[in-house]
Amino acid sequence: MFKNKNIRNLFLGRLVSVSGDSLYEIAVIWYVFELSQNAFYTGVAAAIVMIPKCFNFLLGPLIEDMNKTKVLLYAQFFQFLLMLAIPVGISLGYESVFLVLAIMFFISFLENFQGTAEIAVVPQLVAREDRGKFNSVVSSSQQMMDLAMKGVFAGFILTIGIQNIYLFNALTFLAAAVFFSMLKVKPSNVAVKREASDWDTYKKSLKSGFVYFFTSKIVFICLPFLIANFSFGMAEAILPVYANERGGAEQYGMFILAITLGNLTGSVLVVKVMKFPLGLLMMILPLLSFILWFSSVIISNNWISIVSLGLALVPFGMMSILLITFLQTSIEEQLLARVSSIIDSVLVSAMPLGAILGGIFTPVIGVNPMMMFSSSGLICIAVYFFLNKKIRSLPKIEDIHLQEQA
Numbered sequence: 001m002f003k004n005k006n007i008r009n010l011f012l013g014r015l016v017s018v019s020g021d022s023l024y025e026i027a028v029i030w031y032v033f034e035l036s037q038n039a040f041y042t043g044v045a046a047a048i049v050m051i052p053k054c055f056n057f058l059l060g061p062l063i064e065d066m067n068k069t070k071v072l073l074y075a076q077f078f079q080f081l082l083m084l085a086i087p088v089g090i091s092l093g094y095e096s097v098f099l100v101l102a103i104m105f106f107i108s109f110l111e112n113f114q115g116t117a118e119i120a121v122v123p124q125l126v127a128r129e130d131r132g133k134f135n136s137v138v139s140s141s142q143q144m145m146d147l148a149m150k151g152v153f154a155g156f157i158l159t160i161g162i163q164n165i166y167l168f169n170a171l172t173f174l175a176a177a178v179f180f181s182m183l184k185v186k187p188s189n190v191a192v193k194r195e196a197s198d199w200d201t202y203k204k205s206l207k208s209g210f211v212y213f214f215t216s217k218i219v220f221i222c223l224p225f226l227i228a229n230f231s232f233g234m235a236e237a238i239l240p241v242y243a244n245e246r247g248g249a250e251q252y253g254m255f256i257l258a259i260t261l262g263n264l265t266g267s268v269l270v271v272k273v274m275k276f277p278l279g280l281l282m283m284i285l286p287l288l289s290f291i292l293w294f295s296s297v298i299i300s301n302n303w304i305s306i307v308s309l310g311l312a313l314v315p316f317g318m319m320s321i322l323l324i325t326f327l328q329t330s331i332e333e334q335l336l337a338r339v340s341s342i343i344d345s346v347l348v349s350a351m352p353l354g355a356i357l358g359g360i361f362t363p364v365i366g367v368n369p370m371m372m373f374s375s376s377g378l379i380c381i382a383v384y385f386f387l388n389k390k391i392r393s394l395p396k397i398e399d400i401h402l403q404e405q406a
Helices: 005-036 039-058 060-064 068-091 097-125 128-181 196-215 218-246 249-272 278-298 302-330 333-348 350-365 367-387
Strands: none
Touching: 005 039, 005 068, 005 097, 005 128, 005 218, 005 249, 039 097, 039 218, 039 333, 039 350, 060 097, 068 097, 068 128, 128 249, 196 218, 196 333, 218 249, 218 278, 218 302, 218 333, 218 350, 218 367, 249 302, 278 302, 278 367, 302 333, 333 350, 350 367
């Protein structure tokens, strides 16, 4: 499969791109904290990264009518130019929180186009029988690259400096653009002009997805994940302040590495727990995550605190995969794409709110109480599932059919 130049270039482009994506969000949030020494601005920075992702569901029908390889190329190239502005500004002695926040917003916005185009271009390049293998290899490779890059950030942020990290980010975007420029795809025969009736169909399709989401039982199952994302958005925003109080940039890097490793471990080990009823798992997993997360805040030893926070993300990672698998096995196939994109946008919408509130209240209440408060979102999930009898009684994922459960 990878002997095909198109497939190889797409794979390498995505792999190089994710290496940059893995670094810039955490690096920029830390940089904003270094510039401002203010939790409010780190909250704003985290929210700005997340807000464009809330509108991802709107882009799919638009990108379908575009040249997807050009979308990939231009998205990466403009991300390169935007990211390059930060190290250039530092070298010229111009450092501005507002410049960094603006750059973050536009890079995150471009990522929406890039991510959707990456998925949409696969059928044009990869044979149907190879798509499962291709997606599996890409997914596992991206997770390992994400872990490796955050390990680099944790180990070298103090050694090579934030300016060089941004320069590396910019170069990864440029390298990805080079790989995507070598993709050769036959022009689509589909007309690119949308007629009025097409827009009507688009709006009806979007509306039917929202109706399905809000009228089926799925909204009640997704609600606790909204709380989880709110908690995680808050924690991401205040983590630089929390890490600074416990040791500084190196401590922040280690926390990021532990979170990434814990999430990856949960994603890998989740297959071991899928034999248990989903309702039971959704009571136990968030409870375990809460205990470990809360413990990491009150433990004074930094290394034990890092390990505890990493372990807290293992059940958290399992919960994320369980939700995705639940959606794939329970929603009608013809509705899956639009409903899952709506769910993704709805769930992500809680993260910027959590980030902003975390930034506002941390200077008032203190960072440790806010970290404890963010962990309490997980105990709310466990209680929610325990009190909801219908959801609590959900069977194993393979036995779930949403319409029967509704």
